[in-house]
Amino acid sequence: MLFPTLGFALFFLVVYLMAWALNGSNEWRKIALLLASWFFYGAWDPRFVALLFASGLGNWAIGQGIVRARSPGTAKALLTIGIVGNLGILAWFKYAGFFLEQLSGLLHDLGLERDLPLLQVVLPVGVSFFTFQAISYLVDVRKGRVPAAGLLDLMLLMSFFPHLVAGPIVRASDLLPQFRRSPTLTRGAVAAALLLILWGLFKKAVIASQLAADLVDPAFFDPASRSSLDLLIGAYGYAVQIYCDFSAYSDMAIGLAALLGYRFPRNFDQPYRAASLQDFWRRWHISLSSWLRDYLYIPLGGSRRSAARTYLNLFLTMLLGGLWHGASWGFVIWGGLHGGWLAIERFWTRNRPGHWPVAPRWVGVIVTFHIVVLGWVFFRAPDIAAASGYLGALAVGDWRNTLVTPLSLALVVGGLAIHALPVATLPALAARVRRWPAPAVGLALGALILVVDTMRPEGVAPFIYYQF
Structure with a gap:
């Protein structure tokens, strides 16, 4: 269901x-x-x-x-x-x-x-x-x-x-x-919950589903037949798809629980704005990353022991976090990539020469985003051979004959743009909506659902994280 x-x-x-x-x-x-x-x-x-x-x-x-x-x-x-x-x-x-x-x-x-x-x-x-x-x-x-x-x-x-x-x-x-x-249930809680559910519905049914059908699935199905530009945009597209898909589920879950009177913790906080991989894991799937920290990383010793043991604990935590996602070497490599880079970041933080300038934040955001996108290739591909084939075809450098459509490109850019919306946007809108009469809220909600239904592709694919 x-x-x-x-x-x-x-x-x-x-x-x-x-x-x-x-x-x-x-x-x-x-x-x-x-x-x-x-x-x-x-x-x-x-x-x-x-x-x-x-x-x-x-x-x-x-x-x-x-x-x-x-x-x-x-x-x-x-x-x-x-x-x-x-x-x-x-x-x-x-x-x-x-x-x-x-x-x-x-x-x-x-x-x-x-x-x-x-x-x-x-x-x-x-x-x-x-x-x-x-x-x-x-x-x-x-x-x-x-x-x-x-x-x-x-x-x-x-x-x-x-x-x-x-x-x-x-x-x-x-x-x-x-x-x-x-x-108890207040009018403000209802307004906020309905907006969260509608927002999640839009991200899942329109952005994530359309990207999967038009761009991501074709690119990963047969990367050898695609140009490098297709594969590059396809990798960016999957980064947007998995964010919109999974954060949509979290938004809808939080909203549904709120309508029943219960509060769930926030699970995403603009992860692609992170300036380091450590910052990324404070923002992405927060409930899992905090679980791994409290029930795996800290019991392993955390950062309380030697520097080498700290790096090993980071690597093992993310390696096991990758394996948690599924029985596949692709998930293991994805976790190892994140764990290895977290260890490198920790080493650099501890050993950076004092006279070296600190890079601007935007540099960290760009580097971190592309490391995450690289990891998503192993996460999305069915096996290591397919991931290697994808990256190999991307490296060929054939930028001609692209099959990327203006709609696909707009969804990638638009998905990243809505990801960067100010955190206070939905709460501010909810504060306005709660003052509306109930019939007006119902009509607006129904109209927006019809708009989303018109924009979405045929069928409803399961959420990506259902497989985990």
């Missing part, structure tokens, strides 16, 4: 009316939202609702065990069991087939042929998100950052449909306190 569809709109309308009708009883409200979330997840594949239920039940039991443990050693052992269990779910569904394939190739290269089983494991949508959410919950309970949640609250934390399949990774400390009280 995709957000930008009529089916989801009808589903959400029912959930919205039901949730506010039950607002007098917070427990019944949460039960209704949990059942609706399972229905939402089951619309993709009913079999995996059982996985979601079992994961929630298991993490609740371990969380309760941690707070009731009679010794720190027992609590630590339970935490280890919980982390291993969650990572086991992720490893089986996401990586078992990949590692078996790599093992088969290695044995073949060594001349040790073996008839290994061929695994075709269906990847549950959103498994990476709800397992990471569960791990952070258990760690925070063990460290005393949050109290152990009740069964209903933890189930809803992991299953809540706005963020279930593609984030943001909302931490227990952000959402559990909101679940413990009956929410």
